Amino acid sequence: MRVYLDYNATTPVDPAVLEAMLPFLGENFGNAGSVHTPGQRAHAAVDAARESVAALIGAKSSEIVFTSGGTEADNLAIFGAIAASSKPRKHVITTAIEHHAILHSCDELVRQGIDVTVVPVSRARGLQGVVDPEEIRRALRPETVLISVMHANNELGTIQPIEEIGRIAAEAGVCFHSDAVQSAGKVPLDVNQLGVHLLSISAHKFCGPKGVGVLYVRTGTKVAPRFYGGHAERDRRPGTENVPGIVGLGKAAELARKLLPEDAARLRVLRDRLESSLLERIPAAQVNGDRAHRVPNTTSLSFPGAGGEALLIALDLQGVACSTGAACSSGSTEPSHVLLAAGLSHDDARSSLRFSLGRPTTAADIDFALAVIPGVVERIRALSPREQQTASAVPAR
Amino acid sequence: MTPIAQLESVPGLGVAIDNSVTVVSTANAVAVAMSGGVDSSTVAAILRERGQPIVGLTMQLWNQRRLPQLQGEGPVQHRCCSLDDVYDARRVAEHFGIPFYVVNFERAFEQTVVRPFVEDYLAGRTPIPCTHCNNSVKFDELLATARQIGAPRIATGHYARVRHNPESGRYELLRAVDETKDQSYFLFGLTQEQLARTEFPLGELTKQEVREVARRLAVPVAEKPESQEICFVPSGSYVRFIESYMQEQGIELRDEPGDVVSTTGEVIGRHNGLRNYTVGQRRGLGLAAGHPVYVVALDRATNRLIVGEDRELRSTACEVRGVNWISFAAPDAPVRASVRIRHRHDPAEAEITPLDATSARISFLEPQRAITPGQAAVFYSGEQVLGGGWLK
Numbered sequence: 001m002r003v004y005l006d007y008n009a010t011t012p013v014d015p016a017v018l019e020a021m022l023p024f025l026g027e028n029f030g031n032a033g034s035v036h037t038p039g040q041r042a043h044a045a046v047d048a049a050r051e052s053v054a055a056l057i058g059a060k061s062s063e064i065v066f067t068s069g070g071t072e073a074d075n076l077a078i079f080g081a082i083a084a085s086s087k088p089r090k091h092v093i094t095t096a097i098e099h100h101a102i103l104h105s106c107d108e109l110v111r112q113g114i115d116v117t118v119v120p121v122s123r124a125r126g127l128q129g130v131v132d133p134e135e136i137r138r139a140l141r142p143e144t145v146l147i148s149v150m151h152a153n154n155e156l157g158t159i160q161p162i163e164e165i166g167r168i169a170a171e172a173g174v175c176f177h178s179d180a181v182q183s184a185g186k187v188p189l190d191v192n193q194l195g196v197h198l199l200s201i202s203a204h205k206f207c208g209p210k211g212v213g214v215l216y217v218r219t220g221t222k223v224a225p226r227f228y229g230g231h232a233e234r235d236r237r238p239g240t241e242n243v244p245g246i247v248g249l250g251k252a253a254e255l256a257r258k259l260l261p262e263d264a265a266r267l268r269v270l271r272d273r274l275e276s277s278l279l280e281r282i283p284a285a286q287v288n289g290d291r292a293h294r295v296p297n298t299t300s301l302s303f304p305g306a307g308g309e310a311l312l313i314a315l316d317l318q319g320v321a322c323s324t325g326a327a328c329s330s331g332s333t334e335p336s337h338v339l340l341a342a343g344l345s346h347d348d349a350r351s352s353l354r355f356s357l358g359r360p361t362t363a364a365d366i367d368f369a370l371a372v373i374p375g376v377v378e379r380i381r382a383l384s385p386r387e388q389q390t391a392s393a394v395p396a397r
Numbered sequence: 398m399t400p401i402a403q404l405e406s407v408p409g410l411g412v413a414i415d416n417s418v419t420v421v422s423t424a425n426a427v428a429v430a431m432s433g434g435v436d437s438s439t440v441a442a443i444l445r446e447r448g449q450p451i452v453g454l455t456m457q458l459w460n461q462r463r464l465p466q467l468q469g470e471g472p473v474q475h476r477c478c479s480l481d482d483v484y485d486a487r488r489v490a491e492h493f494g495i496p497f498y499v500v501n502f503e504r505a506f507e508q509t510v511v512r513p514f515v516e517d518y519l520a521g522r523t524p525i526p527c528t529h530c531n532n533s534v535k536f537d538e539l540l541a542t543a544r545q546i547g548a549p550r551i552a553t554g555h556y557a558r559v560r561h562n563p564e565s566g567r568y569e570l571l572r573a574v575d576e577t578k579d580q581s582y583f584l585f586g587l588t589q590e591q592l593a594r595t596e597f598p599l600g601e602l603t604k605q606e607v608r609e610v611a612r613r614l615a616v617p618v619a620e621k622p623e624s625q626e627i628c629f630v631p632s633g634s635y636v637r638f639i640e641s642y643m644q645e646q647g648i649e650l651r652d653e654p655g656d657v658v659s660t661t662g663e664v665i666g667r668h669n670g671l672r673n674y675t676v677g678q679r680r681g682l683g684l685a686a687g688h689p690v691y692v693v694a695l696d697r698a699t700n701r702l703i704v705g706e707d708r709e710l711r712s713t714a715c716e717v718r719g720v721n722w723i724s725f726a727a728p729d730a731p732v733r734a735s736v737r738i739r740h741r742h743d744p745a746e747a748e749i750t751p752l753d754a755t756s757a758r759i760s761f762l763e764p765q766r767a768i769t770p771g772q773a774a775v776f777y778s779g780e781q782v783l784g785g786g787w788l789k
Contacts, residue, residue: 306545307542307545309500309501309542310542310545310546313452313498313500313542313546314545314546314547316496316498317452317496317546317547318547379545379547380545380546383541383544383545384541384545385541
């Protein structure tokens with residue numbers, strides 16, 4: 001048996017999504033930019049998908065810009081907002097727990113001579129892995145042109161106080177972007193309630209296909225294009241539309257909107273059972289991130305005395321797929337920047353695993369995982385060098 | 398602002414959900430250390446053909462992008478941890494349907510191999526990083542990880558043999574059948590516990606046979622050229638590597654010129670910094686002595702380079718520290734053995750007198766040329782490696 005508990009990395013395409021996409025890989029192959037009937041069919045399908053995505057996040061369809069995924073949406077938001085600003089000096093505020101699509105983009109801004117403030121994620125309000133909006137306010141400068149704060153963290157699942165930060169950004173008159181790649185389809189999203197100007201989502205995180213995402217751009221918000229070409233996406237993102245992908249994203253958004261309450265409630269129960277059973281059966285195990293402010297499908301746990309890399313491999317060999325952090329960071333030598341920013345010690349961060357559930361997850365999956373994980377942790381702890389254990393065996397609670 | 402670490406997008410852990418890849422839950426799995434080269438790839442192929450449950454592990458040991466000064470010095474592919482080699486190892490594992498993972502030991506590698514290499518060099522010794530890597534990374538960290546993930550044994554592409562002697566109860570290390578490929582010199586530090594959990598499937602084969610097996614089993618990298626140099630040093634220039642590494646650590650190495658003196662103490666020239674020289678070196682001394690002159694010793698304390706004639710390079714006695722005995726526990730009485738003082742050295746007859754559990758004095762029957770501090774002296778008896786230690 002194999003159990004997949006890494007849905008924050010990616011999800012399978014829902015059968016209904018696949019079914020919706022297939023005609024656009026076959027008979028309906030038209031270019032949405034063409035004048036003729038096959039082109040018009042493709043155009044109509046892209047429009048319908050635009051409506052569906054807009055409905056998922058409470059936006060107008062004209063505010064939806066299709067991209068090649070979350071990373072492109074984040075890059076377009078950051079570099080596009082910076083390029084569109086006419087301020088002579090520019091400053092950006094972000095947080096220490098963002099995805100690398102944001103943090104590495106900000107590194108590039110720094111290389112270009114733009115100031116970036118990376119706000120730490122302190123426990124100022126007693127919430128681990130949650131940014132304090134007051135820290136964002138304190139980082140504001142007259143030259144601040146953009147605030148970028150993720151909605152849900154990919155590793156911890158912690159939900160950030162986007163509404164509060166949105167109010168702060170509105171008061172200051174600063175453009176506000178949120179990377180919602182890990183919250184779309186997991187918690188309700190409303191761009192007006194959140195108060196964002198820009199918002200990124202990615203289809204493959206909620207049972208859509210890979211290679212397609214969205215940047216929501218609020219009417220009146222200026223974003224300079226990163227690509228130059230034809231007039232697709234109202235010049236904001238030229239390039240022939242990925243029609244099958246966009247159709248799949250539209251269908252996935254429709255399903256997410258319809259199934260979200262049911263999925264969320266069911267996955268929360270399964271996630272909580274997985275988490276509490278692991279805490280019960282594995283001595284010194286601890287949850288990373290504030291448990292009350294999380295998406296319902298994610299749990300990050302540390303197992304002091306056992307290395308995350310060995311845990312991940314051993315579990316995979318026994319049929320349980322999970323992750324040590326972000327999918328793109330594996331193989332790197334440093335422990336997760338998110339876990340360190342959330343205040344974990346290096347040892348605890350190195351002994352952490354993320355389990356993330358998805359629509360296909362069943363109670364039997366959780367039973368299987370619970371039958372495997374405690375034994376694997378026990379074996380690895382028993383075979384780990386002594387000093388490593390004593391260095392981190394004391395829970396940091 | 399907080400500086401944001403530049404993380405490399407190294408191909409990471411392959412989390413396969415493909416059900417054609419076997420779930421390994423048996424207790425007798427062997428972890429194969431896969432470098433992406435023909436030898437270790439052939440090991441994987443051989444074990445798989447035997448029906449042995451295996452897991453492929455590739456060690457990420459060194460970040461080739463760390464010292465940008467060295468980029469452009471020699472090819473980055475076919476070196477330690479180049480993306481190409483990780484890619485090749487993964488391709489071989491995919492080809493054979495072997496579960497495969499990249500494990501990151503960059504931290505351990507730097508602490509136990511790279512730093513000691515640099516320190517040795519700066520102290521005037523000539524280090525062998527491959528042996529440190531075997532002792533402290535491959536047969537330590539990697540074996541530990543293998544055991545943790547449920548594979549109690551590891552197999553590597555080394556040319557050497559391991560044999561259990563039921564009479565002594567010891568695991569013995571033997572030379573490879575193919576004398577030209579023998580790597581037993583680099584394995585003298587393995588403990589009984591490590592040897593008990595190690596397999597060297599190539600030790601019984603010649604290089605030619607390995608190539609043939611690789612072709613017969615359709616190993617994807619069968620025709621790949623071998624790498625010879627130290628994996629983390631591009632273009633083989635130790636000095637450039639050490640300078641760049643120290644620069645990264647915030648230390649600017651300056652050449653400290655000093656006197657070149659003869660063995661009788663006579664100043665006969667100037668050198669441009671001791672780290673540019675190694676014992677036994679003849680070329681590049683810039684001396685016109687009328688007869689061949691060699692580096693006999695590096696005197697760090699006085700920053701003097703001591704040179705002399707070939708005969709002055711020869712010595713019958715030396716001491717070793719960090720001695721590891723393999724075929725038997727540390728002896729009380731002197732032991733006769735053939736001793737190899739560098740990888741390609743013809744073993745020379747000697748008597749080894751233990752000084753304590755981990756050090757010994759070696760007396761050669763014939764004087765040996767260029768006994769070099771930092772290299773290993775490995776004790777052989779016929780095809781057996783009795784043990785070995787580090788030359789002081």
